[in-house]
Amino acid sequence: MRPAIPHVLLSGIVGSTAYGLAGPGSDFDRLGIYAVPTEQLHGLHWPSESHVFTEPDRTLHEVAKWCRLALGGNPTVMELVWLPPELYEVRTSLGNELIDIRRSLLSAKRVRDAYLGYATQQFRRLENRGDGSFSADTRKRNAKHARHLKRLCHQGLELYTTGRLTIRVDDPQEYHDFGEQVATEGADAARPLLAEYEAAFDRNRSVLPGQPDETAAEAWLFRVRAHFYDRLRTQDAP
Structure with a gap:
């Protein structure tokens, strides 16, 4: 009980x-x-x-x-x-x-470090699992990790630049398509998106304070x- x-x-x-x-x-x-x-x-x-x-x-x-x-x-x-x-x-x-x-x-550095850090964890899991060709379950897990990587990057940057967090994504199909692409092509297919968001965090000024x-x-x-x-x-x- x-x-x-x-x-x-x-x-x-x-x-x-x-x-x-x-x-x-x-x-x-x-x-x-x-x-x-x-x-x-x-x-x-x-x-x-x-x-x-x-x-x-x-x-x-x-x-x-x-x-x-x-x-x-x-x-x-x-x-x-x-x-x-x-x-x-x-x-x-x-x-x-x-x-x-x-x-x-919220604080700028902690939001950046946490969201990019969690996204990088998803990428490492993709690297460790290979390209998903070994089983349907591995492919499914890789697609899920890729979707969450993309979501974490998007939500983290939104929170960093606006001080707001939108939970529901605008275009779910875009995330599912990205997940299937990464599950098919392997972790390297996710690398450009992660690099793009790392650069976006560097390029944009945060509205958040330095400390919470x-x-x-x-x-x-x-x-x-x-x-x-x-x-x-x-x-x-x-």
């Missing part, structure tokens, strides 16, 4: 479904954040900071861990606060407050902790 996760503040459908790239066999990926009960922060053992489930796929991060990842520019966690409204399954008032401060969590506003994130965390502390005091009142 799965453990019940209390105090989920924000949760939604992410991944290929959110990007508009899901196919007939794609899974629904869910990402969310939760706050541990206040009293557990003062005990002998620090509570778990993440819970990962499968069938269906769902990842939940404790609010402090999520903030640390977001402040580092992590693309996977960042998309949670930029989802289209219809993709949220849990959206509390504290979750809305986090969405309101999402841009303050950690004070905004910490102030939100304090509001979360205070909320559940007040709730604890109410419960314990004689």
Whole structure:
């Protein structure tokens, strides 16, 4: 039996479904954040900071861990606060407050390094898997890595230059075509696109600050902790 996760503040459908790239066999990926009960922060053992489930796929991060990842520019966690409204399954008032401060969590260097870094990871996986001729499964995985490489480059540059993140891609077929091209021709077919975006990051000036506003994130965390502390005091009142 799965453990019940209390105090989920924000949760939604992410991944290929959110990007508009899901196919007939794609899974629904869910990402969310939760706050541990206040009293557990003062005990002998620090509570778990993440819970990962499968069938269906769902990842939940404790609010402090999520903030640390977001402040580092992590693309996977960042998309949670930029989802289209219809993709949220849990959206509390504290979750809305986090969405309101999402841009303050960003910084130019960390966004650049994180998005290009994740895109490069996808490229390395393509190189390590070969040209996809060995099996249908390898070809399918290569196409997926190529699609995500292109998406990460595009979304990262958008976030870097505009301070906004559009989750759903404009032309899904363009991404599927690119994935099939790379799956057929091999990793070298993706190399020019990665180089193009690296040059675009160098060429464009970012609207983002040099450092993220950690004070905004910490102030939100304090509001979360205070909320559940007040709730604890109410419960314990004689």
